[in-house]
Each structure stands twice: as structure tokens, then as C-alpha cells.
Amino acid sequence: MTVLAVTEHRRGKLRTPSFEIITAGRDLADALDAELHLAVIGGDVNGFADRLNRDGVDAIHTVAEGEEFNHDVYTQAITAMAEAHDPDALLMPNTVNGLDYAPAVAGALDLPLVTDAVDFDAEGTLEVTREQYGGKVETTVDVEADAFALTIRPAEWPVAEGTGDAEIAPFDVTIDESAVRSSVEGFEEVGSGDVDITEADVLVSVGRGIEEEENLPLVEGLADALGATLSSSRPIVDNGWLAKNRQVGQSGKVVTPDVYIAVGISGAVQHVAGMKGSDTIIAINTDPNAPIMDIADYAIVDDLFDVVPELIKQFGGQAPS
């Protein structure tokens, strides 16, 4: 029996989910009484393989094809690897690139696919735990199949430590170049500019609860009164109300201030990825069940339009009318 887990790198560096997937893969392999194999595709495959050789890894297959991720190459390489090693479970990271090849690989191999697992139990029938409705509820889904594909949510499993004694070997695959119909032309960093929210000690962060652009001065007023920096969740930036450099989260900035005040932010997983390392998290939200409450240290369950003006007053400011 084999569990095959796919690792991820970008611009010369292995990404953290690569080390988390070893932990998840080992759990799964133990439950299935299987070996854990890793796939390393593209870039400095030998250097990557050495670093991925941690406790619990039995074999690492490398494919030295291209410098950066290309989903056509990944899809072909993983499909060929799976056909050669016949894994019972194919584990992939639920990252932006994972979402760009996992469904294609599962389709090509005719494997059932469950994405964004936060937990699983593989003793007997595979039972996967997932979230639904923006994290308000959890579900379990059963996968009744001999083999399956699963993507796992980043930051749910700890990174694997230790040194392993995996067998590292190149996997021989001929990429059909005519089927590579997408090409990566480059990368660009976005979101720099006048403020650097990662430097702030105190962040007042505003979310969709603010409803209208006209209401933004209210939270700006709070940030001013506290001498804090203003940041936001994604919809505020998507709407063009604040610049991209204010966005906290997976596709924005990762911040670790002393105090993070989330005003009208639900705490979606992609937002939390950017702020859970804050020392103290304070949530102001009308919904007592909002996922942000799970990571908040202090909370006010009330309407921000009532609370924020009072707060501004407390610090001698004046709420905009």
C-alpha cells in the first residue's frame, strides 16, 4: 500500500504545506498500513528532496522538469507516477497551485476527489471532515472507494520534523510537450506602497460588516484615535475601497501585531491565515458564532455602528457623523 503526497515550491523555495503534507501523509499511511511516498516536481529537485527527507517518509520521487510550477507538467508527471506506483491515496495541498492541478489529476486517474480536508479518519471507510458555509458548520463526507484523492488545508497539520531515511530516486517520465498548452511568463509582487501593515503594533481591521464605502471614515476614525494602522479583509480591497497593501490574509499580508481589532470580519480561513499570529485578537461582530470568535481573545458581540463611535469617544475623538 502506498500514500503518494505531492510537495510544492515557488521561486527556489519549498513552501510550508510541503512539510505539513508529510505529517498528514504519515497519519494516513499509518491508518492504511502503507508507505509514504513524496513527489517533487521541478526546480532544484535534489536539494528539495534532501530537505523533505524527514521522519516517516519512505520514498521520494523526483521529476527534474522545469524551474517553476506548470499545471500541465504536474498533471502529467503525477498521473504517470500514480500509474507506476498505484497509490491507495493521493494527497495534495489545498493551495492555489494545488487547486490548479488536483482536480485534473483526479479526473485523469478517475479517482474520487475531496478538497480542503481539515481532518480525516482512514480506519475503515475514509471519513473526511470539511467546513461549509464559510466555516459556520462542519461536515463529514465518506469516500467509498479503493483509492482516492484528497487535498488538505494548509496550517491544519504540524510540519514534519526529524531526519528520515527515504530512498530518493528520479522518476522517469516523458512529458508530452504538445499537451503543455499553458506557459508561465513571470511573477509579480503586488501590494507594496505607502503603508506597510506588517510593521504596525496595533491594527484596526475592517471587513464587509461596514457595508458601504461611506461608512469607512468610522473605522478610520477609530484607527486615528488609537494611533493604529488601518487594514482590512479582502472584500474591502476587491471593492476598491482600500488599496491592496491593506489586505490581510492568504493573498494579502501576514501580520503579527500586538493587537488586532477585527471589525465586522467573519474570520474566513483565508483571512485567518494572515492574522492568527497576532498577540491579542479582539473581535467586534454581531454574530456570536462567527469563526473569528474561535481565535479571538476578547470580543464584543454587538453592532459595530453602535460600539465604534463609543470607542472613539473613549479616546477623546469624535465619530464622523
Added chain:
Amino acid sequence: MEPMSTKILVTVKEVAEVDDEFEISGLDVDDRYLEYDLNEWDDYAVEEAVQLSEASDDVEVVTVTLGPERSEETIRMALAKGADRAVRVWDDALANAGLLDATTKADLLAAVVEAEEPDLVLTGVQAADDSFGATGVALAERVGFEWAAVVNDLDYDADANVSSVRRELEGGVEELTDVEGPAVLTIQTGINEPRYASLRGIRQAQRKPLDVHTLDDLGLDASVADSPVTLTSMYEPESESDAVVWEGSPDETADELATFLREQGVVEG
């Protein structure tokens, strides 16, 4: 020479949003606590397609929805925003199937792609309710189209049928990629500013074609809904919260928070 015409197919899902207070009955939130709306990501996909059709002649925008009759209100909304016509796929076999996983959805949508032969398919990155985030790429694989996931910028060359896209990666990095058509692109929020439907648009939408197809119409049988993936439970997660909740009127809670911030020394005054 005939002018080249372009057809863009946009997947449109009606998703449920849950009220602050709710109850679960069986395998879903009780319908009393659900409100239905156009999936946020699909709203951006519709807008992107409509902008492409406004920028040149001979672009047809067709929406496709897997959903019951209830979803027609949402579909009319997409038509009101500028899509030309709509296809809705539904069947008792789907209604009774429970969870439709990515494979099933891809099989259903593939039948529509084969009938419509679009040059470009736009989907949302994910649906806001079950968030599998897999349908678009699964569909591309199924129909042999090229694809790109999590696209937040699109420059479409209709003559060459090449999409130059930006894929939004983690940590503020964007990948610039060229994708040969026909292709499926999964659209990320923020790629554009979705419009509100105008009153005129809403009126016109009533007259736009909305075709309903059963499995039979698409040459599929009920086995398409068979899946090894089944939903077995839904529950409210045990609160991991150990937050101190400040209670009271707004001036009282604000006072608590202010006192806390002063004690921590994070604010002076």
C-alpha cells in the same frame, strides 16, 4: 470572410447563506435559516464575460446552472447583468442524489460544453457554500480544455483564442500565464467591479431564453449522479473559543475595551 464569433460559457451557481442564528436539520441547515443568492465568485465571472462581450461584436455569453427551479431567480439576475441566454440543468435524479461532487458536476457541465462548444468557459474559483473549489479544473480535464485556476486579471485575444492571465498566488504574488484556448478559467473576486442589474436589464432578462435540460435531454442517465463521495453529517463545530466576551451596552463594552487597551499600554491617554 465571416466575422469570427466567440462564445463564452459562464457557470452560475445559486448558493445559500446562513443566518447568524440557525438550526441544522438532517444533512443541511434548516431551510428557514437560508437565503439564496448568486455565488459571489460567479458574479465576477459573469461580469468578466459581459465586459468582453461589450468590448467587441459577436461575443455571446451563455450561463449554465446546475440547480432546481428556485435558482431561476438567480439566473435571471445574471441575464439582467448582461448575459444573452441561460441553460439550467436539473433532474429528479440530481435532486435525490444528495451531494454533487466535482466529478458529477464536471460530467454534467461537460455535456453542456459539448452541446454549446464555447471558446472560453469562466467559472468562479469556488462556491461560497460548499467551497470545493474544484469544478472548473475538473471540467477542463473532462472536456480536454486548457485551464487556469484563481485568475484575477484576464486579457483575452479572441482571434488567437489565447488568454493572458494573472493567477493570484499566496502572499501577494501573481503568476503571469498564457493559456491556449479553448480554456476554462476560474475567476477570483476583485478581477472587476460587478455591476448592479439595471431596471431595464431586469425587464429585458424576462424575455431572454432560459432553457431547461434534464439528464435525458443531455444524453446522460441517472448513473451520472452516482458517486463514491457522500455527505454523512453536518454539525456546528464545538466552539474553540476561549474569548472573554465583554457584555453590556455599547458604552459599557467600549469602556471595557478602552480600559484593556490602556492597561496593555498599547494606547496612551
